Amino acid sequence: MKIALALHTTTAELGITIAEIEPIRLNVSDLQLDHLDNSESRAQIYNRSETALTKPIDRAWHLGRDLSHQIHTCLAEVMAELSWQDLVFIAIASGKGSFTSTRIGVVLARTLGQQLDLPVFAIDCDAISAYCRNFEPPRSDSQGLLELAFEQWQQGRSPNWAEALPIYGGSPV
Template sequence: MTISFALALHTTTTKLELVIAEINQNSDRNSQIYNIYKQQSWELGRELSVQLHDCLSMFVGDLPWTDFAFLAIATGIGSFTGTRIGVVVARTLGEQLNIPVYGIDCETIITKSQQSSPPMPLSESLLAIAYEQWQASIYPTWQDVLPLYES
């Protein structure tokens, strides 16, 4: 059995939301393919740009970065600075790790969140959408992960 991880970052509001999922790549189709391994949020306000890297480093902890299969990032609409910084961090990590980065717009994330009862946290919805794309072997290019500032 091969275990890998996925990381979702939601940085479009004053709250930083992170979630890591453990992915069982060899499980059969009848069992759940991923489990939430760790989830956390921080209300950072205008400090998101200053504290993102420390929070991310602390959150990932001892997990080897090489064990990540993909990343997901909320691309907006939202805070200009938070969205921009989150997208840059995700794209940089994806490029360095040579793994796909799924950019998902906030409207899609909110719709997915509200489809469950009770609604899923935004970071968990973001991860679920990216996981579906990853399972379907959809691999985005860097242009697919650009921040959205207007609708």
């Protein structure tokens, strides 16, 4: 199983969404790949653009100032039956939002990305909000974040964890 993870920490509400990444089934004979042995699994023949997000789990907790104390517990709860090695990418809301909450989320995403050698997609909250409003009922911010990052991943982007930086909305000085 391959999964994607989104963390939205810029407000008093922590949003975590995970979803499976599954290939869209292709028929090997349609691909005209002479070098493939017919015994190869047809389900394994795909690329990023031929995948879909399935089985989303979308969770939210109103944590306010307890984010720094509770985020790891919430993440562990969502990941309880999954393996960290199954993660394909991480998406993080990069701001604008609460300075401390944004920073906590970005640091967590960067740390996971570095330690698990995963791409980290940092997406600003204005883009997430605009995307979520296109649906009726609107998507949750963390689900919209995951879908936006998935679109970029499908297009072949694979940003290094070090590229994920917070947007604070103004000078911190």
